[in-house]
Amino acid sequence: MAKKNQLSVNQILMLSYYRSSEIAGALFFGRLCRQVKDPELIYFLTEQFMEESNHALMWTKLLFKYNAVPVQMHSTYQSNYAKYITVPSTMTEILLITKVFEARVAERFQFHLQQADTPQPIKTTIKLMLDEEESHINWLNKRIKQQAEADNQSIDKLEAQYLDADLKAYNEIIANENNLVGFFQ
Numbered sequence: 001m002a003k004k005n006q007l008s009v010n011q012i013l014m015l016s017y018y019r020s021s022e023i024a025g026a027l028f029f030g031r032l033c034r035q036v037k038d039p040e041l042i043y044f045l046t047e048q049f050m051e052e053s054n055h056a057l058m059w060t061k062l063l064f065k066y067n068a069v070p071v072q073m074h075s076t077y078q079s080n081y082a083k084y085i086t087v088p089s090t091m092t093e094i095l096l097i098t099k100v101f102e103a104r105v106a107e108r109f110q111f112h113l114q115q116a117d118t119p120q121p122i123k124t125t126i127k128l129m130l131d132e133e134e135s136h137i138n139w140l141n142k143r144i145k146q147q148a149e150a151d152n153q154s155i156d157k158l159e160a161q162y163l164d165a166d167l168k169a170y171n172e173i174i175a176n177e178n179n180l181v182g183f184f185q
Contacts, residue, residue, distance in 0.1 A: 084165035
């Protein structure tokens, strides 16, 4: 059990996991925004890169606030997805998996906000992150339809595959949440 002004080992591991996932997302979007030519995509992907980087920094600052050092994670939420899907190869696929991923993150963050044992600084950080996500999800919903036409892809089957992969990855994490020490080693 953690003292009042300390994080438990599981909390440190979870925040480190979120931090590593944000870093993985930032690196992905950073590479991607250097490859596209569409001005709207350049803007969105650059903004995603910045947001993911900023969220990694927010988790880092939060850990340091509690005198905890981020644990280096080799596993990320994205790497768990990779167990269940092939690497997205079109912009439609990238945008769609981003939408599914962002929706899951928002859902998970809402869960943390509802937990009585979530420290207030973590709740504050989560609320700040959630505020930033809403406009991205709205943009994604509009752009995916447009992009699917340009890529000549049907999104219904693809979205179902991504939702299935998301659920499998999420269930794997949740099944191990009470023993994060063993899960992240």
